[in-house]
Amino acid sequence: MIKEREIVVPGECLAEGLDYLPGENTYREGDKIFAKVLGLTGISGRVLKITALSGPYVPRVEDKIIAKVIDITMNGWRMSTGTAYSAMLNVKDATTRFVNRDEDLSKILAIGDYVVVMISKVTSQNLIDLYMKDPGLHKISGGRLIKINCQKVPRVIGKQGSMITLIKDKTGCNITIGQNGIVWIKGEPDKELLAEKAIKFIADNSHQEGLTDKMQAFLGGADHGLQ
């Protein structure tokens, strides 16, 4: 039987017997439960799960992501999501204003633009539909985009957004994190750089505990150097 918050590799046995149930990223074979990815173990009640430390983004409905326009079609835009699958944003899901039938869609979103969007539908073949009409969903202008592994996103956000609020407060930057691992930072240039360093630090050390305290010290310190 494995302990909590331990690093396991794929194929490592987590528990024997039928007392436990296989959760996320695990599988059962015979009376043993094995890990399916490299990650940290978690036990909640009788369920064993693995929190992956790296890995590809799997699109899910209601995820907020940052996507890039890669093509314009008859009725919308094709977007790159930073995964193996591109997504569609329909005109009617992009803007509330009336769009004429022969209007040039590149006036609204041009190829190469980045947008903050919500996933509205995912099929079994990972065809993705997007939505951009809710508050907080918009085209991106200015600032900088960085990419982190999507599995680190929950860590960067923190419990009830504690970590990201801390970084926002200390740097005064506007930060939007897409579930696909693309992060948009906008603020004063030197503060943007500081926020970027902070986010990369969290992403690289996500397997450690007590990160919020370290972050507090990092952002509060005068020289902004990581000890």
Next chain:
Amino acid sequence: MAYNKRVDGRKLDQLRPMEAKAGIIPNADGSAFFKIGKTIAYAAVYGPRELYPKFLQDPKKGIIRCHYSMMPFSGSGERIRPGGNRRSQEISMVMDAALAPVIDLSAFPNAVVDVFVDLPQTDAGTRCAAISAAAIALADAGIPMKDLISSVAVGQVDGTVVADLCYDEEAYDAIVSDIPVAMTHNTQEITLLQMDGEISKADLIKALELAQKATGEIYQLQVKALKEKYSGAKNDYQ
């Protein structure tokens, strides 16, 4: 004269000194370094990503595509022409087949996971080193896997069954056989088995038993490499 003392002084079942590291190429989704004796392999994993040409796509699951490549001056002989050739094509294909059974890409239809393995220096056992490195890199990339694959060559030199042949043993002036083997750890299933040369049935069985033990050693090192990546604090910020 029987072969009872190995050219490099190892015991019959002893592997060459090994070293492994995970996550060495920052731009790759997963990467690994694997060294066994004088053979060095670097593996980098990219994906899952879009697969083209489209006819290769499988709408039921993602596929894995390996690219094996020996670098120009990696061998001890002449310069090797870089890029693909018949040999690298075959090895890439057997690597696909060796790794595919443990990889679960059912969540990524139509996509591909690319594995690039480069060998800057070689001294026999390259496909085994490549597979062992690729397995670490795939795990490091967070690809769902049922198990790890560990690979090593075994064989027979002049009637003596040995593990992990070096080039001098492969080229030994007698009857020699070289058998690269790849195995899953939990179920001990063979996912790669090739052979060069001649071997008796009894020796083959002995060699495969030896391979079981030898791949176990490789597995321990692979696990260590993966766990070491997350052992300490990272702090390389410019």
